[in-house]
Amino acid sequence: GQNxxxxxxxxxxxxxxxxxxxxxxxxxxxxLFWYQQHAGEAPTFLSYNVLDGLEEKGRFSSFLSRSxxxxxxxxxxxxxxxxxSYLCAQRDSNYQLIWGAGTxxxxxx
Amino acid sequence: ETxxxxxxxxxxMGMTNKKSLKCEQHxxxxxxxxxxxxxxxxxxxxxxxxxxxxxxxxxxxxxFSPECPNSSHLFLHLHTLQPEDSALYLCASSQDSGRGxxxxxxxxxxxxxxL
Numbered sequence: 001g002q003n004x005x006x007x008x009x010x011x012x013x014x015x016x017x018x019x020x021x022x023x024x025x026x027x028x029x030x031x032l033f034w035y036q037q038h039a040g041e042a043p044t045f046l047s048y049n050v051l052d053g054l055e056e057k058g059r060f061s062s063f064l065s066r067s068x069x070x071x072x073x074x075x076x077x078x079x080x081x082x083x084x085s086y087l088c089a090q091r092d093s094n095y096q097l098i099w100g101a102g103t104x105x106x107x108x109x
Numbered sequence: 110e111t112x113x114x115x116x117x118x119x120x121x122m123g124m125t126n127k128k129s130l131k132c133e134q135h136x137x138x139x140x141x142x143x144x145x146x147x148x149x150x151x152x153x154x155x156x157x158x159x160x161x162x163x164x165x166x167x168x169x170x171x172x173f174s175p176e177c178p179n180s181s182h183l184f185l186h187l188h189t190l191q192p193e194d195s196a197l198y199l200c201a202s203s204q205d206s207g208r209g210x211x212x213x214x215x216x217x218x219x220x221x222x223x224l
Contacts, residue, residue: 042214042215042216
């Protein structure tokens with residue numbers, strides 16, 4: 001089966017920049033999603049990439065390289081409220097979502 | 110009012126109990142989903158309903174029984190569960206589960222503990 005790989009946990013400092021990587025198998029690729037999930041809350045949509053390049057939305061940006069099977073989520077000017085899990089999900093050729101296990105991001109003052 | 114509402118937020122049940130999880134969406138979407146989220150594991154898709162018709166059942170044990178009476182409501186009926194079924198159960202909705210770009214809207218989930 002297809003696997004999505006992302007780090008289990010990352011730690012960063014308030015005000016800094018952090019990059020969360022996600023790798024996937026390139027066969028049957030049909031889009032890449034990022035969701036944010038605060039502890040005990042619903043996952044919420046952050047970004048969607050289907051073409052190569054960087055998509056910027058305020059402090060958050062998402063990058064995709066289809067040939068490398070690679071995406072990253074870039075968070076700038078980190079705030080304490082950015083402490084959450086970040087879920088990467090690939091949509092395959094059958095429009096099914098394949099989820100990563102999530103990256104828990106811890107922000108320290 | 111949140112877009113997708115799930116009740117109860119927490120549920121503790123014995124293995125012989127019968128309980129139901131409820132999900133309601135106020136977004137006018139046509140597709141609804143049940144996901145299971147276990148600690149440090151990827152989200153597992155359980156069931157998909159599109160226009161009230163079940164379009165996906167990912168080999169889920171029969172002790173989980175979904176019901177979708179209309180496009181706004183989704184239930185998950187539980188009976189004779191096992192301790193390994195303890196997890197966060199998430200409901201989600203989207204405009205349509207068919208082709209095209211689909212963004213999911215999730216509820217906050219029901220944290221289920223089976224004793």
